[in-house]
Amino acid sequence: MARRGPVALRVVVIAYLVLLVAWPVSLVFTGAFANGLAPVIETFRDPLVLNALRLTAIAAGWAVVLNTVFGVGVALLLVRRTFPGRRLLAALVDLPLAVSPVVVGLAIALVYGAKSGWLGVPLANVGLDVIYSTPGIVLATTFIALPLVIREIIPVLEEVGTEQEQAARSLGAGPWTTFRRITLPAIRWGLIYGVVLCLARAVGEFGAVKVVSGNLIGRTQTATLTVEELYMNFDREGAFAVAAALASVSIIAIAIVGLLRARTERRTS
Secondary structure: OOOHHHHHHHHHHHHHHHHHHHHHHHHHHHHHOOOOOHHHHHHOOOHHHHHHHHHHHHHHHHHHHHHHHHHHHHHHHHHHOOOOOHHHHHHHHOHHHHOOHHHHHHHHHHHHOOOOOOOHHHHHHOOOOOOOOHHHHHHHHHHHOHHHHHHHHHHHHHHHOOHHHHHHHHOOOOHHHHHHHHHHHHHHHHHHHHHHHHHHHHHOOOHHHHHHHOOOOOOOOOHHHHHHHHHHOOOHHHHHHHHHHHHHHHHHHHHHHHHHHHHHHHHHO
């Protein structure tokens, strides 16, 4: 009788995940290949689709780089330093998770709009347009994925403590040497998971990007916006194909990280 509780709980959890995650995602893949491989190949031969994928890769790449550098710095600042406004900074870091992506896109448009934005007007005067262009898409994507690296690193930093870092400094190691040889190896798995989550979030962003990009076909249309357009134009096979490609990026990245971590744990055990 005592075993029925854990077994029932397991069944409920598995059923929940299957109905909420696995089944819907699997339908995207089955829809993409419902009529064989030829329609999928034809979709990815479309120059507009290729341009959208290229733009998504650029935006996601910049978002990952910026959020990795910024995320490590902010995590170290929040964990290793005490200063006025620390709690406010921690709250601001979580803001992108609490605010609707559409609101984020609107806020960015208000600040960086070329005609009336506080920063957009002076930038436009020197020839840099942010809204309805690649910089705006990168900015929106980076903003949406901002907390993911930080929130993966902070618990690891709190767990490892400062003893090894203090010992390294007492032996004459400088800040960069201490970070490279002590801190970075200690946080590597948190950092890797944060980067993977940031990549997945950046690749799949829709709402904020739609606002700041203007959804200009062939110019500022990302892959997620292409999925919407294809689906609304009754090209469901094409929409499923692009959606499956986006989902595959996240699934493969998470699977590789899981395998590498499992192999590392086996070697060290």
